[in-house]
Amino acid sequence: MPSPVTPPRGMRDILPADKARREALLATIRDTYRRHGFDEIETPVMEDSSRLHAGLGGDNEKLAFAVMKRGLTPDDLRSATAPLDLADLGLRFDLTVPLARFYASNRAELPSVFRAIQIAPVWRAERPQKGRYRQFVQCDIDIIGEPGVIAEIELIAATVDALDALGVPGCTIRINDRRLLTSMLAALGFPADQADAVLITLDKLDKIGVDGVLAELRERGLPEAAVAALAEVPALRAAAAGDSATSAVTADAIRASLPAGIDETAVADLAAIADAVGADVPLAFDPFLVRGMGYYTGPIFEVAHPQLGYSLGGGGRYDGMIGRFAGTDVAACGFSLGFERLVDLVTSSQDARGGSALVVDKDVDAADTIALKRMLVASGERVRIVARIKNMRALLERLEADGYTRFASVRAGERDVAALQWRALGE
Amino acid sequence: MPSPVTPPRGMRDILPADKARREALLATIRDTYRRHGFDEIETPVMEDSSRLHAGLGGDNEKLAFAVMKRGLTPDDLRSATAPLDLADLGLRFDLTVPLARFYASNRAELPSVFRAIQIAPVWRAERPQKGRYRQFVQCDIDIIGEPGVIAEIELIAATVDALDALGVPGCTIRINDRRLLTSMLAALGFPADQADAVLITLDKLDKIGVDGVLAELRERGLPEAAVAALAEVPALRAAAAGDSATSAVTADAIRASLPAGIDETAVADLAAIADAVGADVPLAFDPFLVRGMGYYTGPIFEVAHPQLGYSLGGGGRYDGMIGRFAGTDVAACGFSLGFERLVDLVTSSQDARGGSALVVDKDVDAADTIALKRMLVASGERVRIVARIKNMRALLERLEADGYTRFASVRAGERDVAALQWRALGE
Numbered sequence: 089m090p091s092p093v094t095p096p097r098g099m100r101d102i103l104p105a106d107k108a109r110r111e112a113l114l115a116t117i118r119d120t121y122r123r124h125g126f127d128e129i130e131t132p133v134m135e136d137s138s139r140l141h142a143g144l145g146g147d148n149e150k151l152a153f154a155v156m157k158r159g160l161t162p163d164d165l166r167s168a169t170a171p172l173d174l175a176d177l178g179l180r181f182d183l184t185v186p187l188a189r190f191y192a193s194n195r196a197e198l199p200s201v202f203r204a205i206q207i208a209p210v211w212r213a214e215r216p217q218k219g220r221y222r223q224f225v226q227c228d229i230d231i232i233g234e235p236g237v238i239a240e241i242e243l244i245a246a247t248v249d250a251l252d253a254l255g256v257p258g259c260t261i262r263i264n265d266r267r268l269l270t271s272m273l274a275a276l277g278f279p280a281d282q283a284d285a286v287l288i289t290l291d292k293l294d295k296i297g298v299d300g301v302l303a304e305l306r307e308r309g310l311p312e313a314a315v316a317a318l319a320e321v322p323a324l325r326a327a328a329a330g331d332s333a334t335s336a337v338t339a340d341a342i343r344a345s346l347p348a349g350i351d352e353t354a355v356a357d358l359a360a361i362a363d364a365v366g367a368d369v370p371l372a373f374d375p376f377l378v379r380g381m382g383y384y385t386g387p388i389f390e391v392a393h394p395q396l397g398y399s400l401g402g403g404g405r406y407d408g409m410i411g412r413f414a415g416t417d418v419a420a421c422g423f424s425l426g427f428e429r430l431v432d433l434v435t436s437s438q439d440a441r442g443g444s445a446l447v448v449d450k451d452v453d454a455a456d457t458i459a460l461k462r463m464l465v466a467s468g469e470r471v472r473i474v475a476r477i478k479n480m481r482a483l484l485e486r487l488e489a490d491g492y493t494r495f496a497s498v499r500a501g502e503r504d505v506a507a508l509q510w511r512a513l514g515e
Numbered sequence: 516m517p518s519p520v521t522p523p524r525g526m527r528d529i530l531p532a533d534k535a536r537r538e539a540l541l542a543t544i545r546d547t548y549r550r551h552g553f554d555e556i557e558t559p560v561m562e563d564s565s566r567l568h569a570g571l572g573g574d575n576e577k578l579a580f581a582v583m584k585r586g587l588t589p590d591d592l593r594s595a596t597a598p599l600d601l602a603d604l605g606l607r608f609d610l611t612v613p614l615a616r617f618y619a620s621n622r623a624e625l626p627s628v629f630r631a632i633q634i635a636p637v638w639r640a641e642r643p644q645k646g647r648y649r650q651f652v653q654c655d656i657d658i659i660g661e662p663g664v665i666a667e668i669e670l671i672a673a674t675v676d677a678l679d680a681l682g683v684p685g686c687t688i689r690i691n692d693r694r695l696l697t698s699m700l701a702a703l704g705f706p707a708d709q710a711d712a713v714l715i716t717l718d719k720l721d722k723i724g725v726d727g728v729l730a731e732l733r734e735r736g737l738p739e740a741a742v743a744a745l746a747e748v749p750a751l752r753a754a755a756a757g758d759s760a761t762s763a764v765t766a767d768a769i770r771a772s773l774p775a776g777i778d779e780t781a782v783a784d785l786a787a788i789a790d791a792v793g794a795d796v797p798l799a800f801d802p803f804l805v806r807g808m809g810y811y812t813g814p815i816f817e818v819a820h821p822q823l824g825y826s827l828g829g830g831g832r833y834d835g836m837i838g839r840f841a842g843t844d845v846a847a848c849g850f851s852l853g854f855e856r857l858v859d860l861v862t863s864s865q866d867a868r869g870g871s872a873l874v875v876d877k878d879v880d881a882a883d884t885i886a887l888k889r890m891l892v893a894s895g896e897r898v899r900i901v902a903r904i905k906n907m908r909a910l911l912e913r914l915e916a917d918g919y920t921r922f923a924s925v926r927a928g929e930r931d932v933a934a935l936q937w938r939a940l941g942e
Contacts, residue, residue, distance in 0.1 A: 093616055093619040093620040093840050093841070094620055095558065095559050095562075095616075095620070096559055096561050096562065096563055096604055099559035099561065100559065101556070101557070101558055101559075101617050101620060101621055102556060102557040102558075103556060103621060103624060103625075104554035104555065104556055104625075107554075107555045107556055107557055108554075108555065110557075111555070122868075122897055123892045123895065123896060123897045123898065124888075124892055124897075124898065125870070125888075125897060125898050125899035125900065127531035127534075127535075127917070128531065128534045128535065128538070129528070129529060129530060129531055129534055130528070130529035130534055130537075131522065131528055131529075132522050132523055132526035132527065132528075132650050133560065133636070133650065134523050134526065134580075134638075134650070135522075135523065136523055153561075153582050153583075153585075153604070154582065154583040155580050155581065155582055155583070155606070156580075156581040156582070156583055156598055156601065156602060158580075158640045160598045162596060162597070165592055165593075165595045165596075165597075165598065165601070166592075166593060168592045169589060169592075170589070170592075171583055171587045171592065171601075174583065174592070174598075174601065175583060177523055177580070179582070189520055189522075190528050192520040193520040193521055193522070193528060194528055194530060197530060198530075198531075199901075199913050199917060200913075201900075201901065201902070203899070209560070211560075211561075213585045223559050223560065223561075236881070237881060238881045238884065238885070238900070241881055241882075241885050242885065242888070242900065245885060245888070245889060249892065360881060360882075363882050364880075364881045364882035364884075364885045364886075365885070366882075366886070413520050414520070441549075443552070453791075454663070454664060454665045454668055454787060454791045455668075455787075455790050455791035455793075457665065457791075458665070458668050458669065458672060458791045458792065459791075459793070461551075461552075461669070461672070462672060465550045465551055465676065468550065469550060470549055470550045470551075470552060471550065471551065471552050472552035472630070473552065473628075473665065473669065474626075474628065475628070486626050486627075490554070490626060
């Protein structure tokens with residue numbers, strides 16, 4: 089058994105100053121997305137186990153916490169052949185599967201193009217590491233019912249605005265398209281049924297480099313001619329030479345990075361997105377951006393930050409998923425920010441909570457203390473009552489650390505808030 | 516298997532208008548509590564199973580959702596003799612057990628008197644009923660480290676302010692004290708080891724009436740002399756005669772309601788609380804208020820509303836609980852509001868979300884549309900893009916229902932936000 093007072097493994101308590109900072113950042117994100125026409129919704133933290141394990145969550149599905157059926161008998165336990173036989177619910181591992189289920193359930197009550205905000209925790213039973221938690225907050229926006237690139241454009245514009253509002257400068261939105269990836273692999277001669285395997289390897293380019301990717305593809309027994317052709321793709325040659333594989337998002341630059349035979353609709357879509365979001369949005373074409381999830385069907389994107397080796401968020405078009413729940417095809421596209429990573433990046437300015445502290449002598453009547461407090465609260469102040477102690481210095485330091493900006497002593501018989509003598513804290 | 520697109524049993528999706536209303540109410544509560552000097556914290560939604568089942572949750576403990584251990588083998592399943600053998604975590608059923616654990620874990624970093632806000636969901640596998648959900652939000656404030664009644668006074672003042680700010684008038688705070696209950700039962704001749712059983716029956720007074728309570732106590736084999744003495748308690752006689760058992764909270768009124776021999780410290784504490792919160796706070800002494808949880812040690816309270824047969828919230832002093840986690844005794848007192856019940860009570864004013872809609876013709880360029888949108892967003896507007904459809908009436912009704920207040924048509928070539936002609940919605 090772990091120490092009896094720590095949170096569960098990989099999970100955290102959030103203390104007042106951190107909580108205040110997190111809520112302020114969330115309010116900024118929420119407000120930006122709201123002004124961009126997105127509406128906040130909420131789903132239960134649990135979904136039916138069968139839905140979570142329907143194959144839409146990739147590797148994350150395996151990391152889902154399973155919730156046991158209620159009322160299980162010893163017989164039920166004995167007759168179970170796998171743990172999931174005993175679970176009917178699970179904690180969501182992302183916000184996309186619940187959104188698809190939500191939309192299918194409530195579409196009659198939603199606008200025909202529905203722009204959703206979800207700001208909520210998700211859970212994954214990952215091996216805990218520095219900065220990786222088993223409960224963490226995601227901030228998702230999704231547009232459902234819009235098949236055109238205007239959806240991607242609205243998502244990117246809103247996300248860039250949110251990053252600006254948070255004061256996280258210097259981010260780049262890397263963009264690619266699943267159709268470019270699959271058409272490129274077909275053009276190079278990879279069999280269609282091995283495309284997913286090739287993408288899994290290609291996704292490791294950042295970690296294992298060009299030589300590592302080519303070697304792994306050969307080890308996996310993929311056709312040598314196709315692997316050799318991949319090695320000659322201009323963007324991969326550039327990466328091998330130590331140049332950046334990313335480029336500007338124009339039709340010409342995309343074509344110049346890739347082999348002949350790529351999907352021209354995807355090229356046109358990416359160019360249209362870049363044109364519409366404008367030159368002030370830092371967009372870069374990354375021909376080897378893959379995104380792990382298999383459900384993407386069109387443009388995909390990720391937020392890269394110069395100081396970080398991992399992305400701050402990402403998303404893409406997933407036109408096939410909602411249909412799995414709704415029964416008919418529905419276009420969909422989303423962008424997810426990893427809130428925990430943003431919190432770490434945004435260096436908090438001074439805690440701006442403010443407030444007044446009443447330092448109360450031992451012999452002061454409780455009724456008098458509370459009357460003074462209520463007068464101050466009614467005037468809009470944040471007020472804390474503290475008992476006077478011998479070590480006034482420690483007391484005042486504590487108040488200052490907790491964001492209070494002034495204090496007054498309350499003596500016995502004091503009933504008039506106007507008569508209090510205020511002294512500044514932290515000066 | 517349930518219908519594939521509904522939320523899990525007893526849980527709900529929250530749609531945009533409801534979500535906006537809920538967030539507005541939560542902001543009101545949060546702001547009121549913050550001004551009263553409480554600081555918001557957050558704990559993980561899961562706690563170690565052994566902690567949740569440590570006997571501090573009463574009946575709620577039995578309703579906890581259990582989270583399975585990861586990596587269970589078929590052997591593990593076969594050798595389990597009870598479901599909880601397979602669970603290491605559980606979803607919290609209230610916010611009090613997590614708070615006690617939080618405080619024990621983090622007390623070195625908290626002020627010596629710690630005032631906590633927790634606004635968060637909890638889960639109980641209850642039989643779903645109208646208005647009773649398996650995931651619901653609680654709003655708790657707690658004061659830890661203050662043994663005197665100033666804690667109760669601050670809690671009641673903050674709660675009454677929050678109810679006022681929400682626009683829920685007419686509430687009464689019913690108050691009693693566990694020490695009064697136990698001293699009364701001792702004075703009447705009930706054996707100390709049967710006090711809990713008597714309280715469980717007494718707690719049903721509202722439902723089964725005085726005769727029902729006395730009959731049940733006799734059925735349970737409690738001493739006839741004590742039951743007969745209970746029947747003569749002035750407040751119970753008043754209730755039997757159809758009069759209210761509640762009275763003003765003064766020492767004289769409390770003594771007049773109860774038999775001789777009751778705990779005089781409790782009488783003095785209740786009177787001091789009433790004196791300090793002032794005549795404008797609607798406080799009533801309810802000698803038969805019990806509160807289900809066994810962990811209460813002093814004053815207890817509940818919010819009663821004239822239109823409702825159930826309470827909107829409640830709390831009390833629980834000086835023994837934190838010590839179970841912290842190792843040393845720590846005074847504690849809390850008040851919990853049931854948010855779902857408040858949401859139902861607060862009749863929402865008109866949705867005040869506001870905003871501007873751009874009704875876009877089919878041949879308008881995406882880049883032009885997004886440029887117009889960004890100009891409006893930058894000026895602080897909430898903006899939704901909608902494609903023009905034949906049924907404009909339905910489109911405008913939808914926008915109005917979603918809180919938008921004006922719209923403008925966008926024609927091909929339109930790039931100037933100042934040239935848009937706005938028309939009001941909903942007039």
